[in-house]
Amino acid sequence: MGRYSAPLARTTIHRVLVFLVLLIVAGAAFDLSTPSRYTASPFLAAAPAVALGTLSPRFVPYVVGLSLSVGIGLTLYDRSGTHSLLDLAALAFLCGAVLLLTRARSRDEGELASLRGLTELLQDIVVPDPPTELGPLKVAWRYEAADSEARIGGDAYGVEDTRFGVRLLVADVRGKGLGAIEAVTILLGAFREAAHHVEPLADVVERVEQSLTRSNNRRDNSDESEWFTTALFAEISGNGDTVRLINRGHPPPVLFGLDGRARHLGPSEPDLPLTLALTLPGAAEGLFDAAPTIDTFALPEGASLLLLTDGVTEARNVRGVFYDPAIGLAGRLFTDPDTLLDTLLGSVAGWTGHSLHDDMALLAVTRTAPPTPGDR
DSSP states (O other), X not given: OOOOOOSSXXXXXXXXXXXXXXXXXXXXXXXXXXXXXXXXXXXXXXXXXXXXXXXXXXXXXXXXXXXXXXXXXXXXXXXXXOSOHHHHHHHHHHHHHHHHHHHHHHHHHHHHHHHHHHHHHHHHHHSOOOOSEETTEEEEEEEEOSOTTOOOOSEEEEEEEETTEEEEEEEEESSOSHHHHHHHHHHHHHXXXXXXXXXXXXXXXXXXXXXXXXXXXXXXXXXXXXXXEEEEEEEEOTTSSEEEEEEESOOOOEEEOTTSOEEEOOOSSOOOOBTTGGGSTTTTTTTTOOOOOOEEEEOOTTOEEEEEOHHHHTOBOTTOOBOOHHHXXXXXXXXSHHHHHHHHHHHHHHHHTSOOOSOEEEEEEEEOOOOOGGGO
């Protein structure tokens, strides 16, 4: 599932601590080696302030203590009166304020940690982990949230092993918060139910759209066009050699072959996101009642299929260029879906400079080769 990183990596924390210690030592050396009109106060005051903004709360008191101790030592050493008690009092006041702010920050981070735990639990309930192996298929998934304070957004995925084949869904519900959670719950619930009992894939899509429409009609929102869902439905045959796709306004999946080639499996005819057509003029007259386009593609042995949300395709670099997984991962060979997703996440992080502005829901499926007689 989603991964969270600490505010600073351990190596970075060590570097910041070393820098702050050197800053304090440099201030003391500067004070002792310069005329009396120059003091170490700017150095000693800067260190706690920098620590407050960069280090975790458990490290800040050490920096504050060192800075204040050096300040007291310089005051006692100074015999010319340059280091007045007023200077020391100002430093002590600053250090006290930093400690109070650190305590408040520590309390807030504790509450945030509890919130993260609750949201992760809710995420696991709403979007449970799919199975990792289904016949000839290996499955992997990731959920990367752009906002470290709230993991639950509108991105979702689902995998169902049915008598009609393995059916997959990756979707992006517009919006966040409780409305998005409700829509995701309804979306996945309708998909799981229809996937097992409805044979035509187009009818599965229709069932899901009807459920979302009923939910939208209950909302107290005058602008119904705000509530729509882009979705990609996939159905992989029992032997895993073909995949059928219905794309409702969603980024196309990417197929990675054993030859290192990657290509988008775009729809032959574009279609609107789920429920959006029902809000447009002409919907009542059946203007948008045409059957959805179903595209069929081969899924060779060893190939991997990547389903994703627009958090990947709309990730930008410093020049504002969008990320393209078919280009970013071109020439790479993937023998399992976990390696594909880990490589993708690293590639996106490098492209954006580790700055993620939208959630990413990722689902990867690799068709494994059947075992040879010697492997049995």
